[in-house]
Amino acid sequence: MNFLSIFDVIGPNMIGPSSSHTAGACSMALMARRLCKEPICKVVFTLYGSFAKTYHGHGTDRALLGGILGFGTDDARIRDAFELAKEFGVEYEFVIDEKTITDHPNTADIAMTGVNGYELTVRGESIGGGKIKIVRIGNIDVEFTGEYSTLIIKQNDTPGIVAHISQCLSNQNVNIAFMRLFREDKGATAYTVVESDELIPESILAEIKRNPNVHEIMLVQV
Amino acid sequence: MDFRNGQELLELCEKKQMTISQVMKEREITCGTLTDKEIMEKLKTVLSIMKAAVNEPLTHPKKSNGGLIGGEAKKVSDFGNTSRSICGSLLNKAISYSMAVLEVNASMGLIVAAPTAGSSGVIPGVLLALQEEKLYSDELLYDALLNASAIGYLLMRNASVSGAEAGCQAEVGAASAMAASAVVEMMGGTPQMCLQAASIAISNLLGMVCDPIAGLVEAPCQARNSIGAANAITCAELALAGVTHPIPFDEMSDAMLRVGKSIPFELRETAMGGCAGTPTGCSLGCGMCS
Ligand code: SF4
Numbered sequence: 001m002n003f004l005s006i007f008d009v010i011g012p013n014m015i016g017p018s019s020s021h022t023a024g025a026c027s028m029a030l031m032a033r034r035l036c037k038e039p040i041c042k043v044v045f046t047l048y049g050s051f052a053k054t055y056h057g058h059g060t061d062r063a064l065l066g067g068i069l070g071f072g073t074d075d076a077r078i079r080d081a082f083e084l085a086k087e088f089g090v091e092y093e094f095v096i097d098e099k100t101i102t103d104h105p106n107t108a109d110i111a112m113t114g115v116n117g118y119e120l121t122v123r124g125e126s127i128g129g130g131k132i133k134i135v136r137i138g139n140i141d142v143e144f145t146g147e148y149s150t151l152i153i154k155q156n157d158t159p160g161i162v163a164h165i166s167q168c169l170s171n172q173n174v175n176i177a178f179m180r181l182f183r184e185d186k187g188a189t190a191y192t193v194v195e196s197d198e199l200i201p202e203s204i205l206a207e208i209k210r211n212p213n214v215h216e217i218m219l220v221q222v
Numbered sequence: 223m224d225f226r227n228g229q230e231l232l233e234l235c236e237k238k239q240m241t242i243s244q245v246m247k248e249r250e251i252t253c254g255t256l257t258d259k260e261i262m263e264k265l266k267t268v269l270s271i272m273k274a275a276v277n278e279p280l281t282h283p284k285k286s287n288g289g290l291i292g293g294e295a296k297k298v299s300d301f302g303n304t305s306r307s308i309c310g311s312l313l314n315k316a317i318s319y320s321m322a323v324l325e326v327n328a329s330m331g332l333i334v335a336a337p338t339a340g341s342s343g344v345i346p347g348v349l350l351a352l353q354e355e356k357l358y359s360d361e362l363l364y365d366a367l368l369n370a371s372a373i374g375y376l377l378m379r380n381a382s383v384s385g386a387e388a389g390c391q392a393e394v395g396a397a398s399a400m401a402a403s404a405v406v407e408m409m410g411g412t413p414q415m416c417l418q419a420a421s422i423a424i425s426n427l428l429g430m431v432c433d434p435i436a437g438l439v440e441a442p443c444q445a446r447n448s449i450g451a452a453n454a455i456t457c458a459e460l461a462l463a464g465v466t467h468p469i470p471f472d473e474m475s476d477a478m479l480r481v482g483k484s485i486p487f488e489l490r491e492t493a494m495g496g497c498a499g500t501p502t503g504c505s506l507g508c509g510m511c512s
Contacts, residue, residue: 005254006246007264009374010336010345010367013271016327017287017439019339020386054437054493057288059330074271079330128384130335 012130013074015066020106021051021058024126026078029067029110031134031146032122035218038114042091043068049105051126052096064108065092073130103135140191142182146220148195153208154216157183157190161213165192168207174200189215223252228376228417228471235413242403242413243368246375265364268334272323272346275333279322286328288438290506295322298448312355316455317448320347324444337374337383337396340439343447344397345370348405348454362408369407370400373420380472381479385432386491388482394443394450395427395478401454402461411462417471419454419461424474426453429481431489433496435503442497 014023033040045064047055055061059078066078069088077084085092106126113119123136133145137152144150155161162181169176177197183190194200205217225231225245234245250256256264280299285292295318301307302314309317320343327333327342336345349366352358374383374396382388383396402419411419427450435441469477488495497503 003254004375004378005256006250006261006368006371006375007268009371009378010268011334013267013332013334014339015330016333016339016342017330019335022330022339023335050437057436057438059287062330074332076332128386129338 008129014130015059015063015074015076015078018058019130020126020128021054021060022063022078023073023130024106024128024132025051025060025108026063026067026071026073027130027146028108028124028126028132028134029064030070030072031067031132031220032110032112032120032124033068033070034220035122035134035137035152036112036114036118036120037216037218038116038118040068040090040112041115042113044093044095044111046095046097046109046111048097048100048102048107048109051106051108052098055094055096061094064110065090068092068110068112107135109136137191138189140182140184140189142191142193143180144193144195147222148177148197149200149222150220151192151194151196151200151204152218152220153192153194153214155190155192155211156213156215157185157187158213161211162192164211165194165208168204169194171207172201172204174198174204223248225249227380228475231372231376232413232417241365241369241407242372242416243365243407246368246372262364265367266360268367269360269363271332271334273350275323275326275331275342276319276346276350277322278331279325280318283325284329286325286438286440287330288328288436288440290435290438290440291328291444292325294444295319295325312351313452313455315351315354316347316451318347319350320344320447320451321444323347324440324447328438328440328444336370337378337400338385338393340385340390340434340443341393341397341447341450343444344394344450344454345401345404347447347451348401349408351451352405352408358408366404366408369416370404373400373403373416376471377475377478381475382482385434388479389430389485389490390432390446391424391427391430391478392482393432394446395424395430397447398427398450398454398457399423401451402457405454405458406461409458409462411458415461418466419457421467421469421471421474422457422460422465423453424478425467425469426457428478429485431485431496432491433489433498433503434491434493435498436507437493437498
């Protein structure tokens with residue numbers, strides 16, 4: 001969002017030491033968790049760039065894991081995330097990749113496995129001041145920040161589907177702030193990302209799903 | 223009601239006969255989503271986190287995550303009680319408190335990024351020291367936080383508060399300008415004086431590089447926070463005494479951004495130059511310049 005609040009300046013309230021390496025890492029994992037439709041039992045984090053180099057001293061590892069466990073940036077339990085992961089029944093692993101060059105120096109891939117075998121990998125970037133961007137879901141490049149209510153629709157890249165989605169949105173009176181289509185290849189899998197400054201009604205999910213070309217819908221409210 | 227730069231902020235203060243803190247609150251209510259009550263609740267939380275972060279290392283010092291700092295705040299605070307201390311009570315408190323917050327930050331404790339985590343000691347250090355010395359109420363501190371956030375907002379909007387983008391002048395320098403302005407308002411100075419204090423604070427720290435040893439937000443960051451706090455108090459004193467700065471705040475903020483952009487990459491949070499790039503800095507385990 002463009003509006004800078006008092007609490008964007010004097011804030012966030014967070015577990016130190018670094019808004020981009022700790023708070024941002026926690027937020028991106030928290031967002032990844034919200035995109036995973038099953039409770040998570042296993043997660044593999046791949047750290048790139050400056051995350052790969054300084055993650056330990058900054059507690060980036062504990063912050064990422066804390067986010068996966070559902071802790072917010074100001075939750076002191078982040079410090080004990082390793083121990084708590086056992087209690088929560090979440091297996092974790094960190095992979096350090098210093099070779100791959102990513103677009104942003106603070107990048108992590110979060111590969112989650114759900115209790116019933118659902119798998120999802122999300123790539124996030126920590127862009128400064130605790131702010132983040134999700135830039136990849138599965139192997140498709142996307143872009144959203146989670147600062148707006150966000151609807152992410154996984155679909156076949158076929159004609160008519162975007163029209164169907166916008167129809168559903170207008171039926172429910174959702175005011176679209178941004179709507180973008182990201183696709184793997186022409187005719188393959190695609191994602192539509194819709195961001196709105198208002199809450200998106202849950203009932204829209206069923207309506208959008210009615211189209212057989214829609215595989216999956218994720219909704220993140222703010 | 224919004225303002226885009228220092229000039230517009232001053233005009234609003236003048237037109238509405240309001241302080242900077244009042245204008246900032248009004249802006250939040252009219253342009254943002256929070257109510258007056260919610261703002262006050264959030265400020266209360268902010269202040270209580272700040273107080274806890276100042277107190278903890280003075281009573282229970284402990285080593286940081288990276289192991290470079292821990293216990294310095296208590297050392298400075300204890301030294302303040304001896305006859306060899308030279309700072310005087312207010313300044314000793316301000317610097318030791320600001321260092322304390324950085325210890326909490328560096329050991330994965332709860333802090334308020336103000337405006338960043340690396341510079342989170344300056345504002346609580348200055349405000350809480352002043353509160354204790356002058357027996358001020360929490361209410362006065364809420365206004366001080368609102369005033370500081372107005373300056374921080376302008377710097378975020380028109381310059382930068384990121385060490386990676388514009389060096390430590392943008393982190394500790396910005397925090398120092400915010401604190402200086404807040405103190406001026408607390409002490410009954412005019413909005414013009416607040417911006418004067420902020421301008422002087424920025425100009426004093428202009429060009430300060432970001433060179434965290436081993437890439438950790440520990441050293442020199444902790445001592446930088448103490449200088450940010452001392453600088454804020456000094457600049458507030460100057461402004462309250464009627465000393466002015468020839469360069470207006472908006473131009474100073476602009477200068478900070480331009481200086482920041484011309485600071486070489488090695489000196490912008492890459493841990494490759496400055497303190498971090500010294501032989502000892504390198505031996506402390508960054509491995510970044512290899
Ligand atoms: S040296 Fe860099 S990391 Fe440390 S406080 Fe300054 S800007 Fe932040």
